[in-house]
Amino acid sequence: MLNLLGEMECHEHAWPFLVPVNTKQFPQYRKVIKSPMDLSTIKRKLQDSSYKCKEEFAQDVRLIFSNCEEFNEDYSPVGRAGHTMRQFFELKWNQTEQ
Numbered sequence: 001m002l003n004l005l006g007e008m009e010c011h012e013h014a015w016p017f018l019v020p021v022n023t024k025q026f027p028q029y030r031k032v033i034k035s036p037m038d039l040s041t042i043k044r045k046l047q048d049s050s051y052k053c054k055e056e057f058a059q060d061v062r063l064i065f066s067n068c069e070e071f072n073e074d075y076s077p078v079g080r081a082g083h084t085m086r087q088f089f090e091l092k093w094n095q096t097e098q
């Protein structure tokens with residue numbers, strides 16, 4: 001899981017998801033998005049062994065992308081990056097599942 005996370009972090013479209021959304025930059029974000037998630041938080045949870053199973057890990061990754069779809073227009077730079085990263089993750093996830 002950690003190397004899958006690593007592959008996502010160095011993906012060229014991962015930039016909007018690397019760190020928690022800055023709520024000073026996006027004040028309405030906290031009101032709209034009830035459970036913010038980002039790749040650095042997932043990494044910390046992995047290192048703190050906060051995930052009981054790999055499904056919980058996948059749940060947090062998918063939370064990043066559902067938050068992104070909720071807040072961003074599909075065709076905005078961030079919205080498009082979210083779709084690209086979701087496809088990348090699901091492809092890698094299915095490969096590791098085998």
Ligand SMILES: Cc1ncccc1N[C@@H](C)c1cnc2ccsc2c1
Nearest residue numbers: 015016017021022026068071072078
């Ligand atoms: C994933 C996400 N969802 C909603 C809002 C923001 C973000 N990402 C931040 C990093 C972000 C996304 N885009 C920009 C554009 C200029 S600063 C900045 C920061």
